[in-house]
Amino acid sequence: MLNDFMIMTSLGSLMYLIFQTLTVKSFFKLALTSHELNSSYRLESTDDLLYKSNWPFLKVRPPHRIQSPVNIITSNATQVMLPPFQHVGYWGDDEILVNVTNNGHTVYVSLTNDEQNIPIGVTGGPLFDDLYMFDQLHLHWGEHDEGSEHKFNGQSYAMEIHLVHHKIDYGTFNEALKYYDGLCVVSYFGEISEEDDEEMTNFINDLQSLIEPGSSVIRLIGEEFFWLKKTADQIDYFAYPGSLTTEPYAESVTWIAFTIPFKISRKQLAKFRNLRSHDSGVLINKNDRELQEFNNRPIVYV
Ligand SMILES: [Zn+2]
Numbered sequence: 001m002l003n004d005f006m007i008m009t010s011l012g013s014l015m016y017l018i019f020q021t022l023t024v025k026s027f028f029k030l031a032l033t034s035h036e037l038n039s040s041y042r043l044e045s046t047d048d049l050l051y052k053s054n055w056p057f058l059k060v061r062p063p064h065r066i067q068s069p070v071n072i073i074t075s076n077a078t079q080v081m082l083p084p085f086q087h088v089g090y091w092g093d094d095e096i097l098v099n100v101t102n103n104g105h106t107v108y109v110s111l112t113n114d115e116q117n118i119p120i121g122v123t124g125g126p127l128f129d130d131l132y133m134f135d136q137l138h139l140h141w142g143e144h145d146e147g148s149e150h151k152f153n154g155q156s157y158a159m160e161i162h163l164v165h166h167k168i169d170y171g172t173f174n175e176a177l178k179y180y181d182g183l184c185v186v187s188y189f190g191e192i193s194e195e196d197d198e199e200m201t202n203f204i205n206d207l208q209s210l211i212e213p214g215s216s217v218i219r220l221i222g223e224e225f226f227w228l229k230k231t232a233d234q235i236d237y238f239a240y241p242g243s244l245t246t247e248p249y250a251e252s253v254t255w256i257a258f259t260i261p262f263k264i265s266r267k268q269l270a271k272f273r274n275l276r277s278h279d280s281g282v283l284i285n286k287n288d289r290e291l292q293e294f295n296n297r298p299i300v301y302v
Pocket of ligand 1: 138139140162245
């Protein structure tokens with residue numbers, strides 16, 4: 001009986017010792033993990049939870065890597081109330097001239113030199129009162145009908161358009177890159193339809209003049225890109241913190257992904273595949289980056 005009692009006590013002490021060791025180990029594991037979070041994500045730490053539950057209301061530096069593009073799992077998004085998201089000056093009365101260029105990687109659209117100070121951009125939504133100025137827009141398409149960089153629940157779209165902006169407070173795009181709230185990229189997604197989008201005709205016809213890398217045309221933004229307005233006027237979008245999908249991959253981006261796609265016919269989409277790149281004239285047909293780990297970061301639905 002006494003022996004049994006002693007054995008039980010010893011077992012109890014042993015269990016306690018194991019429990020203690022595990023606890024201490026877990027503690028160190030946790031400490032180590034939050035220390036390692038800058039390089040890669042391991043475990044949901046206090047920092048993660050704080051970041052996840054407060055974004056975008058509290059803009060703080062992310063506790064782990066936030067690269068883009070990502071697969072957006074729509075059921076993971078938290079619905080939030082935010083001020084209305086607004087496109088400012090894009091389709092106003094001003095006759096804003098843009099360069100539309102085949103830059104060897106994509107079709108790249110930027111303000112002409114005379115128009116650098118025109119106030120077009122975005123504000124509201126997760127940006128609250130801050131104004132983000134337009135830098136450029138460009139397009140992503142694919143060899144087949146799966147050219148979007150982002151995916152939604154594992155599904156690609158045929159096309160993705162990125163409107164890139166920097167926060168006006170930081171002065172320039174290159175300066176804004178250094179800040180976790182420096183940039184805002186708005187994504188519109190294109191879905192294949194049977195019918196041509198007639199509003200897109202000016203732009204699609206211009207692709208014939210952009211076949212060679214370096215070639216460029218100057219157009220009024222309102223005439224060339226009015227077809228984007230119906231997507232921009234939608235009020236449903238996802239927003240999440242991420243990075244540029246090209247060098248320098250700065251983790252400075254508030255991504256706005258509009259959920260209702262624009263329509264583009266297969267015939268119109270095919271025109272983009274005639275464009276040539278800088279690499280020995282190969283067709284531009286794979287200009288997207290591979291998906292990045294989502295790392296349990298915040299995502300909201302508006
Ligand atoms: Zn892009």
